Every structure is written in structure tokens, then in C-alpha cells.
Amino acid sequence: MDIKQYMKEVGQRARKASRAMAKADTAAKNKALSLIAAAIHRDADILRAANQKDLDAARASGLAPALLDRLTLSDKAITTMAEGLEQIVALPDPIGEISNMKYRPTGIQVGQMRVPLGVIGIIYEARPNVTVDAAGLCIKSGNATILRGGSEAIHCNQALAKIVSEGLAGAGLPADAVQIVETTDRAAVGELITMPEYVDVIVPRGGKGLIERLMKESKVPMIKHLDGICHVYIDSSADLKKAVDISFNAKCHRYGTCNTMETLLVARSIAPTVLPELAKLYATQEVELRADDEARAILQGYPHLTAVTEQDWSEEYLAPILAVKVVENMDEAIEHINNYSSQHTDSIVTEDYTRAMRFLREVDSASVMINASTRFADGFEYGLGAEIGISNDKLHARGPVGLDGLTSLKYVVFGHGEIRT
Amino acid sequence: MDIKQYMKEVGQRARKASRAMAKADTAAKNKALSLIAAAIHRDADILRAANQKDLDAARASGLAPALLDRLTLSDKAITTMAEGLEQIVALPDPIGEISNMKYRPTGIQVGQMRVPLGVIGIIYEARPNVTVDAAGLCIKSGNATILRGGSEAIHCNQALAKIVSEGLAGAGLPADAVQIVETTDRAAVGELITMPEYVDVIVPRGGKGLIERLMKESKVPMIKHLDGICHVYIDSSADLKKAVDISFNAKCHRYGTCNTMETLLVARSIAPTVLPELAKLYATQEVELRADDEARAILQGYPHLTAVTEQDWSEEYLAPILAVKVVENMDEAIEHINNYSSQHTDSIVTEDYTRAMRFLREVDSASVMINASTRFADGFEYGLGAEIGISNDKLHARGPVGLDGLTSLKYVVFGHGEIRT
Numbered sequence: 108m109d110i111k112q113y114m115k116e117v118g119q120r121a122r123k124a125s126r127a128m129a130k131a132d133t134a135a136k137n138k139a140l141s142l143i144a145a146a147i148h149r150d151a152d153i154l155r156a157a158n159q160k161d162l163d164a165a166r167a168s169g170l171a172p173a174l175l176d177r178l179t180l181s182d183k184a185i186t187t188m189a190e191g192l193e194q195i196v197a198l199p200d201p202i203g204e205i206s207n208m209k210y211r212p213t214g215i216q217v218g219q220m221r222v223p224l225g226v227i228g229i230i231y232e233a234r235p236n237v238t239v240d241a242a243g244l245c246i247k248s249g250n251a252t253i254l255r256g257g258s259e260a261i262h263c264n265q266a267l268a269k270i271v272s273e274g275l276a277g278a279g280l281p282a283d284a285v286q287i288v289e290t291t292d293r294a295a296v297g298e299l300i301t302m303p304e305y306v307d308v309i310v311p312r313g314g315k316g317l318i319e320r321l322m323k324e325s326k327v328p329m330i331k332h333l334d335g336i337c338h339v340y341i342d343s344s345a346d347l348k349k350a351v352d353i354s355f356n357a358k359c360h361r362y363g364t365c366n367t368m369e370t371l372l373v374a375r376s377i378a379p380t381v382l383p384e385l386a387k388l389y390a391t392q393e394v395e396l397r398a399d400d401e402a403r404a405i406l407q408g409y410p411h412l413t414a415v416t417e418q419d420w421s422e423e424y425l426a427p428i429l430a431v432k433v434v435e436n437m438d439e440a441i442e443h444i445n446n447y448s449s450q451h452t453d454s455i456v457t458e459d460y461t462r463a464m465r466f467l468r469e470v471d472s473a474s475v476m477i478n479a480s481t482r483f484a485d486g487f488e489y490g491l492g493a494e495i496g497i498s499n500d501k502l503h504a505r506g507p508v509g510l511d512g513l514t515s516l517k518y519v520v521f522g523h524g525e526i527r528t
Numbered sequence: 529m530d531i532k533q534y535m536k537e538v539g540q541r542a543r544k545a546s547r548a549m550a551k552a553d554t555a556a557k558n559k560a561l562s563l564i565a566a567a568i569h570r571d572a573d574i575l576r577a578a579n580q581k582d583l584d585a586a587r588a589s590g591l592a593p594a595l596l597d598r599l600t601l602s603d604k605a606i607t608t609m610a611e612g613l614e615q616i617v618a619l620p621d622p623i624g625e626i627s628n629m630k631y632r633p634t635g636i637q638v639g640q641m642r643v644p645l646g647v648i649g650i651i652y653e654a655r656p657n658v659t660v661d662a663a664g665l666c667i668k669s670g671n672a673t674i675l676r677g678g679s680e681a682i683h684c685n686q687a688l689a690k691i692v693s694e695g696l697a698g699a700g701l702p703a704d705a706v707q708i709v710e711t712t713d714r715a716a717v718g719e720l721i722t723m724p725e726y727v728d729v730i731v732p733r734g735g736k737g738l739i740e741r742l743m744k745e746s747k748v749p750m751i752k753h754l755d756g757i758c759h760v761y762i763d764s765s766a767d768l769k770k771a772v773d774i775s776f777n778a779k780c781h782r783y784g785t786c787n788t789m790e791t792l793l794v795a796r797s798i799a800p801t802v803l804p805e806l807a808k809l810y811a812t813q814e815v816e817l818r819a820d821d822e823a824r825a826i827l828q829g830y831p832h833l834t835a836v837t838e839q840d841w842s843e844e845y846l847a848p849i850l851a852v853k854v855v856e857n858m859d860e861a862i863e864h865i866n867n868y869s870s871q872h873t874d875s876i877v878t879e880d881y882t883r884a885m886r887f888l889r890e891v892d893s894a895s896v897m898i899n900a901s902t903r904f905a906d907g908f909e910y911g912l913g914a915e916i917g918i919s920n921d922k923l924h925a926r927g928p929v930g931l932d933g934l935t936s937l938k939y940v941v942f943g944h945g946e947i948r949t
Contacts, residue, residue, distance in 0.1 A: 126866065126892075129889075129890070129892065130886075130889060130890050203889060209911060211909065211910070211911055213904070213909065215897075215900050215904055215909075217909075217910045217911065220888065220889070220896075222892070224922050224923070225892075225922065307922055307923075308922075308923060328749060328921075328923045346945065348945070349944075349945035352945060352947050353945065353947060355947075356947035356948060357947075360947070360948050360949075445547065454941075454943075465551075467641065467940055468550075468551060468624060468641070469550070469551050471547075471550065471643070471646075471938075472938065473938055473939060474938065474939040474940075474941060475641075475938060475939070475940055475941070476636075476940070476941035476943060477941065477942055477943055478942075478943040478944055478945050478946070479636050479941050479942075479943025479944075479945075479946045479947075480943075480946065480947045480948050482947070482948040483634070483636055483941060483943075483946070483948055484939070484941075488632065488634065488636075488638075488948070489632070489638045489939060490630060490632055490638065500749075501645050501646065501728055501729075501936040502645070502728075502729060502749045502923065502924040502936065503923040503924040505936050505937060505938055505939075506938065506939040507939070515922040515923065515926050516926060517892075517893065517894055517895065517896060517926055517927065518894060518895040518896070518905070518910065518926075518927040518928070519888055519895075519896050519897070520875075520895060520896070520897035520898065520900050520904060520905075521898055521899075521900075522875075522897060522898055522899040522900025522901075522904075523770075523899055523900075524767065524769070524770035524773060524774065524899050524900075525899070525900045525901065525904070526773050526774060526776075526777035526778075526781070526900075526901045526903070527777060527781055527901050527903040527904055527909070
């Protein structure tokens, strides 16, 4: 197989399909999504069998249990995939919306129309549900997409690809609007990220290693998520109950998510009050506290207490471990956050209005919160309806990326024969 | 001079200054802009003398007359620079604006706050006025900027840099918020576009050659403008007077601008009526018409008539030359435009509602117009107040880029102690 030629043909088909998708009406896009959802239920046995093939091969090659878990397509996962599509059907169609239409002194009327980006390349791990979620979001936003899932999921992805293509065709849309890369050769990724003539944006979903490789090699703009080093700062004027609830939830609700708190900053004046209360809760979950000298003095006797090092401030633990630092005041907290945060999500707990407003403005992260758990930073909680990922970038889309993040705004001008003089 | 080390220090200073600029209040930013405007008037003699030095050197090295013209800082140019800054003062401050604040069922309130991008690198030709325009837009939008102007303008740019730094300091803002690269060594550009740790976005303003080089080498996202191959399509139902006025204005108002029409498409049924009328006007400006067989048959006897070739459809003439094609209908026109347009600006002339709406939706360009001259596609005409450039890209900013294009939206969450369950 000539990978370069194969990917070029995939790209050309995607570009062609993207033009038809850009003008597809809402009813056709929704019909395709519903047909796909119905077929997922109908073909559940076929999907399970394909997934079994992938699982057998993955077990034989010794895939790690956590990855096997993500690869597994349970009955619940099948239902969730289909429900996810119906939720996308229920979302308003972003495409074609015209906003800010204003008359200019010359007589022309100028506004902006929301349009698809074109062709979106998505690179992700061996998680079959991502195949359906991503396809659904791209269809609804009028884009064509090229999906490159982890090679371990190839059989299941091929079965899903068939369902998706049939759904598109059944709604009168081009079957090529969603293509799944049919080869597990890694060279295909190298091609996908260097075809700006066929691919408008790459959305990578995967580990830091993958993202860093893509950042080096990609010639196509990316909407990417690197890591989540999130902070909670407990201000001197914090409400004690809110501080404890939020800091416990932000760390312990789930350890493996990117919006989990990794570093806790506490104002000096409140540290002796709040840290012992928090320690009682963290102890129930055996959370290791990596604390600075001052915090360790307060936390003396906590069973999982260690000394923090400079590296800890830049660590995404994804585990029951928390770095703890005592700071003089909010200025020191903001300074620490702007130095070490991955600009994902940072939260302040305070009852002080002026400091709350300053924190909101001065912390340079995709999500900045007052008196709320960092765990709220996701597309569903924000009301986007669905998300394709979370962006750490500043350009184009920042934070959780929903349907709008897969679109662009073009200027539209309504004239009456005006010329420029 | 160690260029790598020098640019690194420039980058570090810019990053530091960007934090202070992000929280600067509107009054301070406006004060800096007004101080700079006043100093430009006050130091006009110094600026003229510095410009004279640049002009002498440029003449001695044989710079082309058109480039000498752009390099020249006339009295009018000095006044215009200062007025431009006062216009930016009058624009609303985009930073800190909060929009779409909504309560979620969990109790949190979620919205978006407009924030600066951070550090913006601007690479441009030897045009001193761009130095001031770009500095003004970056100051108002709360960004730090690194300016790399054409080396021929180095003395004038240094004089302007002094004025800008003093203005910033006079308003209590960091003088490093606007830095002008002090070396004419081209290696500095290579460094600027490969320091993503210090530079958030590059705005190149220059010829196609420069942009293509930057696209190959840049590791920093770009807001870029490549070329302007703009179309007017005269539909079968066009109003004759509008068609003639718009097609003449779009070509002949100015030849050298990116929003000038380069290809005229005419529906077959109206071509015998409209082309002879248009030819009368084009003849007064000696416009060369490069026409297909059908159009040539209609235009027989026109004094500057030649046969169009395939290459012409992709040509940005920037000259009194126009490619002309007769098409069967709007579908063929849209097909041609989506194949050959540079996705800058395309316009339809029609009285047919349904076709007007379809053209608006289906043409994939940054500006799509109905019954208006393509020449309207710029930031001032669109009411943006000012523009840093025009973007052919789809991500982030598309079309004329004003203050908002130099900003990003972060999510803000107002909570009351909410945790995720």
C-alpha cells in the first residue's frame, strides 16, 4: 500500500465532500445522525464481534489493562454512543447563523455568517466511542472529517465506519463526509498532518507524547489540549465550608481527568484553619500531600505527608497526590499560577468581591472560576451540549470546544449596487 | 551580536510586559496612545531627519521607486499616523468584556471574557506608518508586541520606538510592551517565528514570497493574508446598471489592492447585453480583457482584447488586466470561484432572492457580497475602526482583522461553592 497516495486520495474525497456538507440543510444532517444512532442499536452484535476481535488481538499483544478498558465496547457504551448522537440532533444547527448585521454609512449592510471549517482531521487513541462522537459533531457542524483512531480499535472502527457511511448516504449526504483511515501504518498520521491543501485543522486527542510529536511536525493548524495542571487558591477571606468542599471535590471527584486540581494554594492567614479540616477528608482517600515547609508544619501527623519539590509545581499527577503551598496573598497566588499553570482551569475561593474580580481578570487560563470546583470545566457542564475536546490554545478556540469551535465566521455584505468612492 | 540570545531577551521582556498589559485599565492604555500621538507631532522634525537617513541609504542601494515611495514619511503621513492613534483611543476597549453569562442547572454561572492574546510578533515591509498603526492596535487590545519592520526603515523605526516607549512609560505601562527589533539581520525573523514560548501569534504583512517562507518555517500560529483573487459574478437576473457600476468599480477603483476584482464571470444569457456596456468603461482606462472564446466573440473590436489561459484564473494581476469568463449559470460560477478564488472576497450581482441567498451560503470566502463592489472588503468599511490586516485563514480570524482579532475568549465561572457530583 502506497500510504502517501492513499492519504492523498482520502484528502481529495474529504475536500469534495466538505463542499456538499457546507450547504447541507439541518434536516439532512439530523436525519443522518438519527440513522446512524438507529444502526448502532441494530448492529450491536456486529459491533461487539468486531470489538472482540480487537480485544483478542490487544490481549495477545499485551496491551495495558487501562487501555484494554478504554478499548472495550460494553453494552452501556453502545447505548451511550447512540444517545450521544440523539443529543447532537437536539442541538441547534450553528451553520448559516448570521449575526451583527449592521448598516454602514456607505449603505452596505455588513454582518458575519457562521460556516464550517471544511475538513477536520482527528487523531485519537483506541476508543471506539470517540469515533462516533467525533463523527457526530463534524456532521452537525457541516464539516467533512478524517478519523485516525488508535490501531488497536481498527476492526471496531471499520464496522462503525460502515454504519456512518450508510447513515450519511441514507440522508442524501456524501458517504465520504466521514472517512476512517483504513491502515494502521503510523505513516498515515504523518501524511494527515502535512496536507494543508486537504485538511483545515487537526484535533489531536491523546497523551502528551502524541501532542508534542504533532506540534513539531504538523503543517496544519491544531486545536489541541496538552495537559491540565489546575489550581485552587483559598483566599484569606474564603468561606471555610466552600473552601473545604471545593478543594476536596476538585482533587478527589476523579483523579484521571484534566480538570482535576493538582496544586492547592492557601493564604497564610487561613492555612492553620483550613488545612487541618481538609486533611481529615483527604485522609479518607489516602491522598498524598506534597507540601512546602509551612504547610507541613501545620499538617504534622498527616499519614501521607511528603516534602514538595520544584518539579511538583509542573506535575500533572492524575493520581491521589496533591502539591500544597502556603502563599502570602492573592498576588503571590496569581504569580504562581501564571508561572506554573498549564492555562487549563484555575479557581479562587473567596468572599472578597474585589479580589474575586481581580483573579478573574488576571489569571491567564482557559477557564477561571470563583467559588466553584475545577471539575466543572467541560463542554457538558458549560452547556455546549457536547465537546470535541478542550483547548489549551489561545487562538480560535479556548477551553471546552463544542460545535461552534468547529466553525468559522465569514463576512457577508448585503448591498444595493453600492460602489466605493 | 548574538542574534539568538538577543531575540530571546526581547521575547522574555515581551512576555513579562504582556502580563502587565493584560491587566492595564482602559484609561492608561488610552493615555499612552494620546501621549504617543502628541509626541509624533512634537518630534516631527526628528522623525523626518531619521526618515531622510533611511531614504538616502535606500537610494544609494538602488531601492525600487515604489518601495521608496512606501518608505517616505511625508508630512501628511506623520499627521495620519497621529490621527490613527486618536481613532484607536475612540474605539471601545475590547478587553474584559463578559458575554453569554448563563446559569447552569448545577447553579454555576458560565460566560466568556475577552482577553488579550499575549505577545504578537508583526513582520512587515519598510513602511514606518505600519510601526505606529500596529503598536496602537496592540496597546489598545492589551497585548505586548515585537515589531520587525523592513530593514530599510531602521532609523525611522528606532525614532518611533523611542516615542512609543516614552508614551507607554508616561502612562505607567511597561516600556517593553512595544519593542522594535534593533537589528536588520534577517536571522532575527527566523528566531521570532520559532519562539512559541514567548510569542503567541505572528502577523505577517508583506508579499507572497515572505508569507510562503514564514508558512514553511513558523512554529508560531499566524494570522496571515496570502493573496486576493476576487471575483464578481453577474447573474442572469442582474440589474444592468448595478452590474456595470460594480464591475467597473471593483476593477478600476484601485489596481494594487487585495480586494480588487481579478476575474469577471458573466451568465450566458446576459453576457451580450452587459459586456459591451462594460467594455465602454474599461476602454477609458485601457483595461486589458483576457477573455474566453465566448466573451471574445461578444467583445470583438475591443482594443485591448486577448485570449485567456488556464493560468489566468489563478493570477492576482494588481494591474489594469481582467480575466473574463462566460458561464452557463450560478452553479458554474460558484464552482469556478470555489476552485480558483483565494477565498478573499467574491460578489454576485443579482435581483434573484433565492440565488443571492445560495451564493451567500455556498461561496467559501472570507467576504461574500451581494450587489456590492469587492473594494468594500476592509476593516474601516466594515466598521471595525482599524485593521491589522486581512486574513485568508479560516481559524481564529477570517477577513479584515480589527481589535477583536487580537483577542481571545476565556471561560469565566461564577460559583457559590458548587461542587461536581
